[in-house]
Amino acid sequence: MRIQSEFVEGFGALAELGPAVSVFGSARTKPGTPFYEMGTQVGRRLVEQGYAVITGGGPGAMEAANKGARDAGGASVGLGIELPFEQGLNEYVNLGVNFRYFFARKTMFVKYAQGFIVLPGGFGTLDELFEAVTLVQTQKVTSFPIVLMGTEYWGGLFDWLRGTVLDAGTVSRKDVDLLHLTDDVDEAVRMVTESDEQVAPKRPE
Ligand SMILES: CC(C)=CCNc1ncnc2c1ncn2[C@@H]1O[C@H](COP(=O)(O)O)[C@@H](O)[C@H]1O
Numbered sequence: 523m524r525i526q527s528e529f530v531e532g533f534g535a536l537a538e539l540g541p542a543v544s545v546f547g548s549a550r551t552k553p554g555t556p557f558y559e560m561g562t563q564v565g566r567r568l569v570e571q572g573y574a575v576i577t578g579g580g581p582g583a584m585e586a587a588n589k590g591a592r593d594a595g596g597a598s599v600g601l602g603i604e605l606p607f608e609q610g611l612n613e614y615v616n617l618g619v620n621f622r623y624f625f626a627r628k629t630m631f632v633k634y635a636q637g638f639i640v641l642p643g644g645f646g647t648l649d650e651l652f653e654a655v656t657l658v659q660t661q662k663v664t665s666f667p668i669v670l671m672g673t674e675y676w677g678g679l680f681d682w683l684r685g686t687v688l689d690a691g692t693v694s695r696k697d698v699d700l701l702h703l704t705d706d707v708d709e710a711v712r713m714v715t716e717s718d719e720q721v722a723p724k725r726p727e
Contacts, residue, residue, distance in 0.1 A: 528626040532601070535619045536634045539597060542574035543714050544631045546650045547583025547641030557642050558586045560671060563707045564639055565590025565598070571715055574599055576635055578627075579611040579618055583641040588614035599634075601627050628653055637667040637714035642675040659697050669702045669710045676703055 545564055551557045565575045565587035575591035577584035579600020591598035592614040600615030604622045611618045621627035631638075632654060640651050651670075657663045670676040683698050702713050 525623060525626060528621055528623055529629065532619055532621070532626065532630045533633075535617065536599070536630060539574050539599070539617075539634055541572060542576050542597070542599070542635045543568050543637055543639060543711075544576040544635040545583070545587035545639045545641065546578070546631075546643060546647045547587070548643035548647060549578075549580045549582040549584065550644070551582035551586065551641070553586075557583060557672065560707065561586025561641050562590035562593075564641070564671070564710065565592075565596075566594040567707055567711045568639075568715075569594035569596030571711055573636075573715065576601065576631060577615075578603065578646070579615050579620075581609060581612060583643060583647075585612040585614060587641075588612055592616055601630050603627055632657060632663060632666070638669070639710050639714055640668065640670045642672045655697070655700055658700050659693075667702065667714045667716075668700060669704060669713045671704060671707075671710050673703055673705050 545561065547557065547561060551561065561583045568575050569591050574597035575587050576599040577587050579602035588598045588600060598614055598616045600611045600618045602611045602618060602620040603624060604620060628650065631650065638654050640647060654666065654668055658666045680703055683693065687693050688695065688698055704710050
């Protein structure tokens with residue numbers, strides 16, 4: 523069955539990856555823009571700290587993170603998705619897997635990463651972000667730091683969660699505290715890798 527084979531293929535391709543961080547962000551972020559540059563720096567810094575970089579393998583922020591990772595000589599993973607307006611994996615991916623199903627692909631982002639760094643993005647990015655927060659909140663995954671980058675971009679969402687949503691009692695303080703926010707690349711990388719000390723021993727070699 524196609525669905526099953528996507529999981530098998532994904533698990534097989536990523537089994538030997540070692541520690542990794544998934545980086546998300548808009549497919550529409552253009553090269554030369556500040557957020558593209560931020561993505562490149564995130565990819566580079568993660569590799570310098572000994573991490574593989576996993577992205578959705580597409581253009582924009584994904585491409586930026588893959589570029590940074592590859593240029594720094596690291597593992598640059600792209601988990602591509604078949605879309606009607608297919609663009610293929612970006613040129614900076616050095617380990618690529620293609621998926622037809624978003625849900626199979628999303629499993630890989632969480633299963634093979636120690637945390638998420640989320641650059642400014644749209645519906646796709648929000649989907650990935652909130653799936654991860656839900657998994658952490660419900661303790662389906664543990665010690666999984668999630669860092670949003672771009673204080674101005676995410677600030678409104680942050681305030682809304684800590685105001686309206688928290689006040690309504692639909693989330694707890696502990697839940698909103700799962701999300702970190704920064705503009706600083708080193709700080710973001712530190713946040714996702716620090717708690718890895720608790721996570722690392724649980725991962726198979
Ligand atoms: C120019 C364009 C729209 C290309 C679309 N090509 C894509 N290729 C790969 N992953 C994607 C693509 N679009 C959305 N995604 C997924 O959704 C996220 C970005 O969606 P968005 O641009 O924020 O909503 C990415 O992290 C990725 O996992």
